[in-house]
Amino acid sequence: TQLLEQSPQFLSIQEGENLTVYCNSSSVFSSLQWYRQEPGEGPVLLVTVVTGGEVKKLKRLTFQFGDARKDSSLHITAAQPGDTGLYLCAGARAAGNKLTFGGGTRVLVKP
Amino acid sequence: NAGVTQTPKFQVLKTGQSMTLQCAQDMNHNSMYWYRQDPGMGLRLIYYSASEGTTDKGEVPNGYNVSRLNKREFSLRLESAAPSQTSVYFCASSLREQGRAAFFGQGTRLTVV
Numbered sequence: 197t198q199l200l201e202q203s204p205q206f207l208s209i210q211e212g213e214n215l216t217v218y219c220n221s222s223s224v225f226s227s228l229q230w231y232r233q234e235p236g237e238g239p240v241l242l243v244t245v246v247t248g249g250e251v252k253k254l255k256r257l258t259f260q261f262g263d264a265r266k267d268s269s270l271h272i273t274a275a276q277p278g279d280t281g282l283y284l285c286a287g288a289r290a291a292g293n294k295l296t297f298g299g300g301t302r303v304l305v306k307p
Numbered sequence: 308n309a310g311v312t313q314t315p316k317f318q319v320l321k322t323g324q325s326m327t328l329q330c331a332q333d334m335n336h337n338s339m340y341w342y343r344q345d346p347g348m349g350l351r352l353i354y355y356s357a358s359e360g361t362t363d364k365g366e367v368p369n370g371y372n373v374s375r376l377n378k379r380e381f382s383l384r385l386e387s388a389a390p391s392q393t394s395v396y397f398c399a400s401s402l403r404e405q406g407r408a409a410f411f412g413q414g415t416r417l418t419v420v
Binding site for chain 2: 202226227229236237238239240241244246284286288294295296297298299300302
């Protein structure tokens with residue numbers, strides 16, 4: 197059982213549609229991060245959220261950290277084919293900064 | 308600025324062979340990590356090092372050993388490779404403070420036959 201559960205595991209949508217990816221845990225995290233990974237590459241950081249209830253926007257991407265700091269979501273508005281990739285959430289517990297990843301959500305945006 | 312460099316990029320081992328994966332970072336980061344990623348999956352933490360001279364087990368440490376040689380280098384050793392260790396291995400580093408980004412190497416694709 198993973199500490200961070202992501203859903204859905206796979207999402208296929210048409211260009212222009214919206215999508216939301218969820219990252220949930222029964223544990224409290226001091227910070228949560230979202231990464232995107234392209235095939236054959238390592239993950240690259242998109243955003244870090246540290247405050248419960250925090251909302252961050254990065255162009256068409258909106259990230260939210262739950263009030264209790266146990267969950268997070270990533271919302272993409274008007275998805276484009278360039279948004280295709282593996283989206284990973286990662287969290288650090290309060291006791292240290294050992295970074296644990298969720299299982300990932302594979303997003304496919306079809307033109 | 309090279310960031311995180313992993314070697315080798317590809318490796319094929321026979322069951323029972325040993326090998327060491329090398330990782331070096333030039334960003335003066337305190338924390339370093341080794342993860343494995345199986346097809347279509349997220350990353351699972353093998354070992355973690357908060358600073359030079361310290362290491363800590365992650366989610367899947369069995370069959371692996373690590374060595375934090377100095378601040379720059381963190382190596383992962385497979386003493387007796389098994390087919391279940393076929394995976395892509397990523398090394399990463401970050402500053403120690405909470406919420407700092409982890410920077411990843413390009414990965415090592417390991418096949419054990």
